[in-house]
Amino acid sequence: MKKNRLMALLFTGAMLLSMTACGKDPSELVYLKDFKPDKYVTLGDYTGLPTTIAAPEVTEDDIDTAIMNSGLSDDCKVPVGDRDVVEVGDLANIDFVGTMDGEEFEGGSGAGYDLLIGSGSFVPGFEEGVVDMKVGETKDIALTFPENYYEEMAGKDVVFAVTVNSISTYDREKAREELEQSAKETYNSQVAAELIDTLKQSSTIKDAPSGMVDRMNQTLISNVTAQAGAYGMDAGAFVAAVYGGTADNYEETLRTYSQDVANQYMILAAIAEKENITVTDEEVTEDIRASLGADATDDEVASMMESIDEEAYREYLLTMKVCDFLAENAVTAEE
Template sequence: MSQTQTWEKKEGNVGTLTITVPAEEFDSALDQAFNKVKKDIQVPGFRKGKIPRQMFDKRFGVEALYQDALDIILPTAYGKAVEETGIKPVDQPQVDVKEIEQGKDLVLTAEVTVEPEVELGEYKGLEGKEIDAEVTEEDVNEQIEALLAQYTELVVKDGEVAEGDVANIDFKGFVDGEAFEGGEAEGHDLEIGSGTFIPGFEEQLVGLKAGDEKDVKVTFPEEYQAEELQGKEATFEVKVNEVKEKETPEFNDDFVKEELEGFDDAETAEDVKAKVTEDLKAYKEQEKDFELRESLVVQASENAKMEIPEAMVESEQQRMLQEYEQRLAQQGLNLELFEQISGQTKEDLLEQMKDDAFKRVRTGLTLQAISDAENIEASEEDIDNELQKLAEQFQMAKEDIKNVLGDLTVIENDIRNQKAIEFLVDNRKQ
C-alpha cells in the first residue's frame, strides 16, 4: 500500500490536505526514531545505547517515539502530497495528527494556504503608454553641463557670498539661550542654495564676506528628526572664514583634447556632442520600451481578479529587504549601520515596502496566469541561453551555474514571465 492524499479547498485560499501514510512506513519511521534516541539511553544491565527495542517500549512506551517518527516522516510525506495534488503552498502548513498508533496507518491533516486562483480580465488589445523618445537640444545641453560639472573646481574669491558659492563657516546654535547637541561645527563647507541646512539659514549668508560674523535666526521644521528641536526657534552665531566660487571649464575643443576623459575617440566638442546625443537616444529608447511594457503589465494586473494571501506579500517583503541589504553592502553599509544613520528600523523598511510587495505579487500572478492561458513555456534552448548569460555575468562555467542553482524553476518562471510580457506587447492596441 502506498501513501494517499486528498485536497479539499475551503473558503479563500486555504484548504485541508489529508495525508494517509501506510502502517509499514510509519513503523519504519518508528524504528529510525528508536535508533536515533537509544544512543543516549542507559539502563541497568545494559551498556549505554544497547537497550533492546522491546525493553524500551515496555519501559518508556512506544508513544515516546511518536514525535521523532513524525519529524522523520512528515517532510517526505508532505512533499509527496503537495506534488501529487498539484497544489502550490505559499506558507508553512498547520499540521494536525488525526490518527497515530503503531501498526496502523498514520493519518495527518494540514491546513495549507495556496496560491490564489487568478481570473484574468482584458489582457489583449490593451493601450500601452507610449512616451516620447525624441532627444532635444535641451537634453543634450543638460548632459554636457552635467559632464562639465565633474571638472568644476572651487576657487577662493574676495567678494560677497552669492547663490551657488561655497562658504566655509564656523557656527554654534542656541535654543532658548542654550547651546544644543549637534548644533556646532568649525570649518564647515556649505553650498549656498543646496538646501542642506535648516530652511532660511543659507539665504541669510548671501552678501557676507570672509571675516564677517552674523546671528542667523531660523525655525526648525515641525517634522525635524530631533524631536526636542521640532518647531523651535534657534539662533546660530556664524562666522564666514572663506568664500569659494565654482569655476567651470568652457566646453570647447581644447577642453576635449586636454581634460575630458572617457571619450577616447572624440577630438572636438562636436564629436562629444554627437556621442552624448547617440547615448541619449539609446537611453530614451530603452526608457520608452520599459514604460510600454510596464504600463501593459499594470493594466493586465489591474484587470485581473484575485485574493492575495498575506503570506505571499510578507515573503515578497522579505525578498525586497534582502535586495535592499545587498545594495547597502555595495555601498559599504549594512542594515544595522543604516538604522543608526537613518533612525529607521527594519520593521519601518518592511512597512514602506508593503505596497510595492503587493504589486509585485499581483503582477507575478497575473503574468503566470497569462502564460498558462496562452500555453507559454520556457524551452530548453531558452533556459540554456539564460544560463549562458548568467555564466558570462558571473564569469563562471555554465555547468557550475547550473549546479549552484540546482532547481531551475525560478529561471523557467522568469522566462515565462518575460515571454508573457512580450505577448502583451505583440497583442496591444496598435
C-alpha cells in the first residue's frame, strides 16, 4: 500500500515543471525513448494472467449515492424542460443572500449554486422553502438555525433572499456511464498493479539506466517535498510518518522506490513495444486539454504544454495504456 502511494506521487510528477531546475544536466536524464526496453527486460507471459480482483458493477444505489453526494460531473446534468417549478429531487441553481438583523453574515451568501432539493445539505427548512418556487422568482425564506449549530449561529433567526436561476436534473443513464467509466479506471489500475507484481516475478529484469532512475527520483523528491510543505513538515519526517522508514534515511527510501518504479516502467514499455501500443502527440495534447477542462482555450493548453515535462507525461500516458491492456486481457481467478 505504501509503495502504491509513492507510485501515485511519482505519476503526478509528470505534471511538474521541467526537472532541469533540480540541478541535473538535462542531457543526463534518460527517458524510455532513449533506449530499447527489451535490452533490460525479458518478459514472462503477460496476457491472460489471473487476477483476484472482481470486475466492478454499478448499482442503482451507487447512482443514488453519487447524486445525493454531488459526486457527478456537469455532463450528467440535463435541464428540466417541461416545467418551471422546483420539485423535490431537482437540481435548483440558485443565488442566495443570508441576513441576520438586516445585515449579511459571513458564509451566508452564494451565486450560481446547484442545490439538490431533498439532499438535506442546507439548513433545515431552506430546501423546503425552495420547493414550488418558479424559475426567475425571488423570495425570502425565514429560518432559525438549530441549537446544535456552531456557536455563532446556533438558535439565530435569519432570512435568506433566494432566486431560482434554472432547474435541472441528473440523467441516470449518463450518471451510470460516468460511474462505470470511473469504476473501470479504478479496476484497471488495481488489476494492473497486481499483474505487474506477477510480471516482476516471471520476467528477467536488469536495473533501469541510472539516468532514468535519477529523473524519477528527482520527480519523487519534488512531489514529496511539496506535499510535506503543505503539512508544515520537512521531507524526512513526512516520508517516515506516511510511508515508513526513518527521517534520516528517507532519501534512500525514495531512491529504492524510484528504482523499482523505473523497472516497472521498463516492463510496461517492453509490453507496449511488443503490442505496438503508442501515444501520439495529439493524444498528449488532448489529455492535457481534458485535465484543464472542456472549456480550456488553445492558449491555456499551449501554456500547460510548455510548463510540463512533455516526454515524462507521454511516458505516463503510455504506461496507463499498457495497464488498461493488461487489465482487459486478465482472467478472473477461480474462487
